[in-house]
Amino acid sequence: MSGYSFDLYGAGLTALGSGALWWPERQALCVSDLHLGKSERIARRGGAALPPYETRDTLARLASDLDRTGARTVICLGDSFDDPLAMQALPRQDRLWISTLQAGRRWIWIEGNHDPGPVDLSGTHLAELSLGPLQFRHIAAAEAKGEVSGHYHPKVRLRLRGRALQRPAFLLDRDRLILPAYGTYTGGLFCDRPPLADLIGDPGLAILTGAQPRAVPMPRS
């Protein structure tokens, strides 16, 4: 499978070009910051009516990653929903689609700052998850070891022979991994801005998403 493979605390992991993390040994797929229902939340709060297709687009990409990995466990690393009301307002066909994806899989919803509290969909709801040597939580904790988190939507900016390129990216150092946002309607925070720049120690690596994920030393300002 096309991906960038590396070790974190003895776990052999693969960063997929889609922004998902694949752990072959545990047959586990981890995605962060889906922000399902974002357009609904913005409209509800009196903002613009954005194209209401981001939930199905995000689910379609997730379905494709599940299909090609054959994952047995799915870990949604928090901010899976843009807010609790957005989850409740999810159209019936999107809920059905989620149930279809869940069939025959262990499914874990880690809570995030956008979606605290229980999820009214099947699956296990947890604040954090400990699996083998790794800790899965939404927001990176100081001093954590072997931690996989999301929340910051990291992205990276590079200059290539005078051409500027920016992409969502995984950030990795010896102790932790921060996942890019997987949701369709998500922006990003440049990895050279605080607090990302401080969370990732030296030597830090950025793995850029895209057709073929590529690693570069994490750019610092």
Added chain:
Amino acid sequence: MVARADAPATLLIAPTGGGKTMAGFLPTLAELADGRHTGLHTLYVSPLKALAADIKRNLRTPVDEIGLPIRIEDRTGDTSATQKKRQRADPPHILLTTPESLALLTSYEDAPRMFAGLQRVVVDEIHALAESKRGDQLMLALARLQSLCPGLRRVGLSATVEDPAAIAQLLAHHPDPCEILMADPGPDPNIAMLETAEAPPWSGGGAAYAIPAVLEQVRQHKTTLIFHNTRAQAEIFFHNLWLANDEGLPIGIHHGSLDRQRRERVEAAMVRGELRAIVCTGSLDLGIDWGDVDLVIQIGAPKNVKRLVQRIGRANHRYNAPSKALLVPANRFEVVECVAALEAARAHDLDGEPRGPGPRDVLCQHILIAACAGPFDADALYAEMTGAGPYADLERVEFDACLDFCATGGYALRAYDRWQRLQQRPDGLWQLRDPRSAQRIRMNIGTIQDTDTLKVRMRRNRGGKPLGEIEEGFAASLSPGDTFLIGGQVVRYEGLREMVVEVSRERGRKPKIATFMGTKFATSTQLSARILDMLQQKDWPQLPRHTADWLALQRRMSRLPQRGRLLIESFPHDGRECVCVYGFAGRNAQQTLGLLLTKRMEETGLHPMGFVATDYATLIWGLDAPTDPRPLFDIDALRDGLDTWLAGNAVMKRTFRASATIAGLIERNTGGQRKSGRQATFSSDILYDTLLKYDPDHLLMRITRAEAMRGLVDFGRIEEMIARVGARIDLVRVGRVTPLAAPLFLEVGKVPVKGAAEERLLAEESDRLLAEAGLVGIGA
């Protein structure tokens, strides 16, 4: 003007200056003289805030001298909140404002009370407003006022234009007639090329070679305006001029990216006659009375004869003497352009493109503005809008589509039944569902597109001096220690703090160049044709020797472009393979040609990396040389592919962003939002991609396609070029950059091609950086 005071609409066309603004106010002063009118009488709308302030000053003097009981105030983005509030409660007799401030005024619930009694509207510099969506928005606002004040009379003031009837149609309330008055155009201007000791360079836009000659002209004249086409060029020129200004002549700089206070200081000094010259851009194009200007210098090719003539009119307009102007080409190709423009100006051969129908994104914004003012009836709003000249032919079905977009988003998937932005009440009127959204809509009023810019300040302990703004993309390319020009001084980039670029003074170093988006003009069809005709001459007695020699060299090394043929050059340069296509179709069409050709090159595995377009050519570079570029120019394939692949490109996304912002789908970025964390906001490109995938026939996608076809894509001019050229394509392979292609390498606005080349470069960069850092295999 007084004789026609009762006409519903009058258009006065007079050369720049010429006192036409005061003429527009004469009926107002006559009607207000008896002191019996209470409330607002006359609304004056101009494209520039500075113009409103200037007119206030000029109007105040005669009114006070005669002792007329008239209150005159201006209202722009710069007016204080207290003042604005008071103006709504107790409006002056004469209110001077801009289209955006007027649109905002009509969005308030108390608008009917504020505009009650309004008699006259004076639209100044209407020729400038007519060139953009600001004019469309203004006419919709006037249609609104016409409903509130049925007897409203309109006066438009315009500089010389090629098609006065089109401006009259824009101005008049449909179907009222509009009389056109032509003022005496005055004596013909005295225009010439500036004679310089040194020849212009092969390429570049700085015109540094002309500095001594320009300084000499400044010395010989009282006040000189030195016009530039872009802000970056103005900055560089001002810097160089200052370095050479040994006598310390007082010279200022003025452009739209400078801090407002700095601009106002320059304006005030100019009015007091303290400056001998101002280096400026289009920010001084419009009718502010800049004192005794006796010379206009245009640096760089004017691109458009009409604009040149209007700029030239800034000199000597007070004395009915011929205006005096000098043209300074920045490089050799511009010598040709300048001579062609000069000949056209002498022949009174003005150019211009016909206006299309009123754009629907502006219409969507107008519907939202109407909703802010209170519940509305759809039939009445439709009828009102068709009273605006640009929307006179608006079909009901188009209006309904825009209303549906504003209310529900207008998606094929009806997702917002509960959260509609506008809801229809049981009595049939439409209103905002959430009153809080009125505030957000008002924040978004206007049709001017700002690129994302960051403020620049001197680094001090706290709150250093503001200097101006630079583009965010340029700021992102800076590292501490880099230098750039702003406001004519070289500054050193220190860092970014709370979205403000902090700099320190840095003398004597060669600056990097600040990039500004600014307006880029496309050379008009008429001017391009004149240039091609000139290139076809056997020799060029009207051109300076150096330029004639250069064209002769191009003819020897390669060929000169010909009308009725298409010249394509192919050559290696700087490790890349280049293809240069001389279509002379104008910047936008050449840009589209770049998109079409790079797509074809990507398909045939040539790894194109990017291209840049000018008014006369498109230059494409890539990793591999085309062995036979001819198949790339299979015209039928290019045309067939247009619709499908045009969808995915950067120009369409840029057009989409502009229209989606105007239509209210995207909110303008404010500094505060950016500061509070970028991960909450995402790129409008994602919205475009999503619509393309799931709802390609959505209203905004249709608007984007229509806009792009006549604006940034300008496929019409490509088709015209194709028809002209037929199969007569000349391919020339040369060993190095040709004389005519050289200037293209210095053009800004390069468009990257996101294809296989990017992946290949990223792979190379990744391998190189990891090896260099000794990081191969990290993570264990």
